[in-house]
Amino acid sequence: MSDTLLEVRNLKKHFHLGGGSVLKAVDGINFAIHKGETFGLVGESGCGKSTAGRTIIGLYNSTDGDILFDGKNVNRLKGKEAKEYTRKMQMVFQDPYASLNPRMTVENIIAEGLDIHNLASGKARRERVYELLDAVGLNKEHASRFPHEFSGGQRQRIGIARALAIEPQFIVADEPISALDVSVQAQVVNLFAKLQKERGLTYLFIAHDLAMVKHISDRIGVMYLGKMMEVTTSHMLYAKPLHPYSQSLLSAIPVPDPKEAGKRERIVLQGEVPSPVNPPSGCPFRTRCPHAMEVCSQKMPDMQEVEPGHFVACHLY
Numbered sequence: 001m002s003d004t005l006l007e008v009r010n011l012k013k014h015f016h017l018g019g020g021s022v023l024k025a026v027d028g029i030n031f032a033i034h035k036g037e038t039f040g041l042v043g044e045s046g047c048g049k050s051t052a053g054r055t056i057i058g059l060y061n062s063t064d065g066d067i068l069f070d071g072k073n074v075n076r077l078k079g080k081e082a083k084e085y086t087r088k089m090q091m092v093f094q095d096p097y098a099s100l101n102p103r104m105t106v107e108n109i110i111a112e113g114l115d116i117h118n119l120a121s122g123k124a125r126r127e128r129v130y131e132l133l134d135a136v137g138l139n140k141e142h143a144s145r146f147p148h149e150f151s152g153g154q155r156q157r158i159g160i161a162r163a164l165a166i167e168p169q170f171i172v173a174d175e176p177i178s179a180l181d182v183s184v185q186a187q188v189v190n191l192f193a194k195l196q197k198e199r200g201l202t203y204l205f206i207a208h209d210l211a212m213v214k215h216i217s218d219r220i221g222v223m224y225l226g227k228m229m230e231v232t233t234s235h236m237l238y239a240k241p242l243h244p245y246s247q248s249l250l251s252a253i254p255v256p257d258p259k260e261a262g263k264r265e266r267i268v269l270q271g272e273v274p275s276p277v278n279p280p281s282g283c284p285f286r287t288r289c290p291h292a293m294e295v296c297s298q299k300m301p302d303m304q305e306v307e308p309g310h311f312v313a314c315h316l317y
């Protein structure tokens with residue numbers, strides 16, 4: 001028995017844009033997620049976080065690489081086995097306004113997965129919906145209503161109940177709190193944590209900044225332009241980020257204690273994120289990296305374990 005639930009090896013997702021150009025949204029990433037943990041995936045807009053999440057969950061076919069779920073290579077599963085696998089993972093989306101069908105009642109939205117997989121009907125189906133509403137902090141009177149009658153935070157709770165309906169083991173939460181008011185963000189994060197504890201769930205939690213995933217992640221992966229730059233525990237990433245890109249992301253987080261703030265230097269990155277259609281040679285971060293060297297333009301650094309449990313892809317190490 002391994003404690004790894006999901007392992008991603010050299011995963012690629014390229015989009016063909018026509019005219020022969022290829023957009024390498026995810027370009028050979030490696031990481032593993034342990035059972036019961038929250039793995040935070042961070043990086044600037046467009047670096048490939050959502051594409052990685054969608055490919056892992058099977059919403060996109062991968063271009064190359066392997067996805068191992070509970071030791072099984074998902075790419076090779078067919079028919080019934082493939083369907084079983086899709087039942088074990090679910091997604092919670094960023095925009096709670098766009099991700100719920102406005103013409104469906106809350107009951108039918110939440111029960112969609114139950115219907116697709118023929119898991120419950122009639123009274124059992126209704127009971128299951130009530131139980132799920134209760135689990136996410138809503139109540140049974142909400143079942144017959146429509147999405148427009150709810151606030152953003154409540155809609156995200158409905159989205160979470162929908163994801164939980166078929167009892168998945170693994171949930172990809174793609175920026176589930178970014179679109180919510182700051183005042184309700186913490187409540188939804190707490191709900192994720194509560195559900196994880198109660199149900200033994202494993203999360204891939206996507207966010208564009210480190211501040212958002214700091215408290216909820218056990219480990220964090222930092223992506224830049226389709227590549228994974230650093231993977232380590234949340235604690236180590238905050239205490240001692242090794243990759244220059246992680247260092248710049250961390251330096252952007254405001255520090256509440258002014259004494260601490262004085263010790264930390266703000267690193268402001270120059271220039272824009274290059275286009276993923278035409279990325280820089282070698283290390284994709286080299287056009288903005290304050291430490292770039294000759295070798296950085298020639299070769300993409302391999303991901304190395306530079307100290308136990310701390311993986312970095314950078315020629316400095």
Ligand SMILES: Nc1ncnc2c1ncn2[C@@H]1O[C@H](COP(=O)(O)OP(=O)(O)OP(=O)(O)O)[C@@H](O)[C@H]1O
Pocket residue numbers: 015023024025043044045046047048049050051052208276
């Ligand atoms: N279906 C698609 N077809 C073509 N290009 C796509 C598609 N989906 C994403 N892309 C492109 O792939 C790259 C990565 O996009 P992705 O949405 O995965 O990034 P992201 O890290 O989730 O960004 P954000 O923080 O804005 O959500 C972007 O350049 C995007 O334009």
Ligand code: SF4
Pocket residue numbers: 243244245283284285286287289290291292293296301313314315316
């Ligand atoms: S490989 Fe070079 S350019 Fe890339 S992050 Fe490291 S030092 Fe900077």
Ligand SMILES: [Mg+2]
Pocket residue numbers: 049050051174
């Ligand atoms: Mg995204």
